[in-house]
Amino acid sequence: MKQHPTYPLLFSLHAMIVLLLLTVLNNRTEAQQANRPFLRELSFVTDNDNYDLGFTDRYYTNGFFLRLHWVHDSAGASATVRRIRRAELAHKTYNPVLNRTTRFAVLREMDRPYAGWLYASRGETRIYPRHSVLQLDASLGVMGPAAGGREVQNSWHNVFGLPEALAWDQQVRNSIDLSLRAAYYQAVVSDPSEFTSIHLFSRVTAGTILNNAAIGLLYKTGFIRSEATSGYWSAQLGQVQTRPLEWMFYFEPTLEYQLYNATVQGSLLRPDKGPFTTGIRPWVVQTALGVLATGNRLGLRVGYTLRGREGEQMKKGEHWGTLGLSYRFQ
Numbered sequence: 290m291k292q293h294p295t296y297p298l299l300f301s302l303h304a305m306i307v308l309l310l311l312t313v314l315n316n317r318t319e320a321q322q323a324n325r326p327f328l329r330e331l332s333f334v335t336d337n338d339n340y341d342l343g344f345t346d347r348y349y350t351n352g353f354f355l356r357l358h359w360v361h362d363s364a365g366a367s368a369t370v371r372r373i374r375r376a377e378l379a380h381k382t383y384n385p386v387l388n389r390t391t392r393f394a395v396l397r398e399m400d401r402p403y404a405g406w407l408y409a410s411r412g413e414t415r416i417y418p419r420h421s422v423l424q425l426d427a428s429l430g431v432m433g434p435a436a437g438g439r440e441v442q443n444s445w446h447n448v449f450g451l452p453e454a455l456a457w458d459q460q461v462r463n464s465i466d467l468s469l470r471a472a473y474y475q476a477v478v479s480d481p482s483e484f485t486s487i488h489l490f491s492r493v494t495a496g497t498i499l500n501n502a503a504i505g506l507l508y509k510t511g512f513i514r515s516e517a518t519s520g521y522w523s524a525q526l527g528q529v530q531t532r533p534l535e536w537m538f539y540f541e542p543t544l545e546y547q548l549y550n551a552t553v554q555g556s557l558l559r560p561d562k563g564p565f566t567t568g569i570r571p572w573v574v575q576t577a578l579g580v581l582a583t584g585n586r587l588g589l590r591v592g593y594t595l596r597g598r599e600g601e602q603m604k605k606g607e608h609w610g611t612l613g614l615s616y617r618f619q
Contacts, residue, residue, distance in 0.1 A: 326527050327586065330358040332615035334590070339449075340610025341593055346389075348401065348607035349596070351382040351445060360527040361413065370517045371416040371524050377428075381406040382438045383552050386604050388454040395456040401600040402565050403460035404552040405438015406498065407431055408468075416524055420479035420516040422488070426470040432498055432551060433463035433563075461563040464556035468496025474507060476516070485510050492543075497557050500548035511537035520583030526617065536582040539592075543575045553600040568601040579611065588615035 336352035338345050354377060361372040383404040387395050408430025415423045430436070439457040446453060474488040486509040493502050513519060514535050518528045521537065547569050554569060555562025579592025590613035597606050 325585070326529050327525075327617035328360050328527055328619055330356075330523050330526055330588075330615050330617045332356045332358070332523075332588070332613060334611060334613035336594075336609050336611050338607070338609040340612060341608055345608070346451070347384065347386045347605070348603065349381065349383055349609060351442060352379065352609075353441075354379045358523040358526060370418055371414075371522075373414045373416075373523050373526060375412045375414070375523070377410045377412070379406075379408055379410070379430075380436070380441060381552075382442050384442070384454060388456070389452040390455075392455045396459070398604075399456070399459065399565055400602040400604050401553050401567055402555070402563055403438065403454075403457050404432060405434070405436035405441065405460070406466065406552065407436035408466050410468075412470075414522050414524070416517045416522060420476035420486075420488075422474040422476075422516060422522060424470075424472045424474075426468075428466060428468045428470075428496070430466035431463060432466055433461055433556070435463050459563070459565045461551065461555045461566065462559060462561055464497060464551055464558065466496065466498045468494065468498055470494045479516055484513065486513055486516065498551045500557075501545050501550070502548075503543050503545040505541060505543035508540045509537045511535075513537045520588050520615075521581060523615075525583065525585075534582070534584050536580070538580055539578065541577040543577075545573045545575060547571055547573060547599065550599060567603075570598055570601050570603075573597045573599045583615070586617050588617075589613070590615075 334354040334356070336349070338347065338350050356375055356377045358373055358375045361374045383401065385395065385399045385401050385403070387398040389395070408428045410426050410428035412424065412426035417423070438460065439454070442454050470493070472490055472492040474490040476488055478485055478487040488507040490507055491504050494500065509521065512535060514525070516522065516524065518525055520535050521539070549557055550569050551557055553567055555566040573596065575594065575596040577592060577594045579590060582589045590611065592611035593608070594611065595606065595608045
């Protein structure tokens with residue numbers, strides 16, 4: 290059996306290099322031309338715990354996100370500077386601390402259930418005159434065997450020469466996802482001429498999969514634009530940019546309080562939650578950091594996330610890398 294396969298390492302490095310080169314070359318070309326505003330943005334984001342080269346393959350182990358952002362006509366909305374709408378199709382996969390070697394070993398070490406989560410969402414970002422930001426989202430989907438977590442994970446493993454994930458029969462039962470999410474970012478410092486932006490934020494999620502509340506800080510530094518035109522919020526849409534290239538380092542520590550987490554506890558709405566579920570840890574600390582580069586047409590995001598143990602039986606914390614590419618068009 291292969292140990293520490295090289296395919297995820299090569300994929301991670303090659304993907305980051307190729308995406309970075311594409312972004313730089315595109316942005317140079319755009320900078321030599323007259324800037325023109327684009328009204329839509331299509332982005333693909335992928336999370337995986339092998340992207341950070343840790344080869345752990347545990348807990349939140351993979352996520353795919355396809356997003357479309359577009360400009361909303363905010364004429365007549367006197368309090369709102371910008372309104373950017375979005376639609377998203379996403380898939381997430383979760384597994385215990387061990388998912389290979391032998392079935393006996395996986396069952397012996399099991400500390401959280403397998404779970405697949407498939408959903409679609411609609412949302413909106415509102416950016417206000419004093420650089421505060423409100424994000425609203427609603428999602429509809431399914432968690433459990435109907436989400437195809439087993440199929441997605443093992444297909445991904447086959448592509449990169451990884452062993453088959455064992456004991457997927459231990460996953461949580463099917464559950465409908467009906468969720469609402471709101472996040473508000475209050476500007477503390479937001480002045481592009483100072484190369485720094487700081488927000489304090491609060492976030493609430495309520496629904497059949499996750500119920501939690503969080504507070505945190507968002508720190509950005511680099512050659513940044515104002516919030517109303519920044520690629521961090523996809524707010525460059527519909528704008529002629531005086532600064533063609535925006536790049537930044539971001540840092541986002543979060544303290545979250547969990548009320549319910551169906552990926553760990555099983556379905557909120559049915560008594561038969563699955564062959565294996567656990568309780569949750571109420572308080573979870575998470576830290577995300579990364580680099581974002583965005584030009585007139587292309588954007589690149591490379592990130593890393595550390596998250597504490599969210600299940601009461603989980604033996605370790607979790608971590609994953611993020612790669613994202615966005616493309617803007619008319």
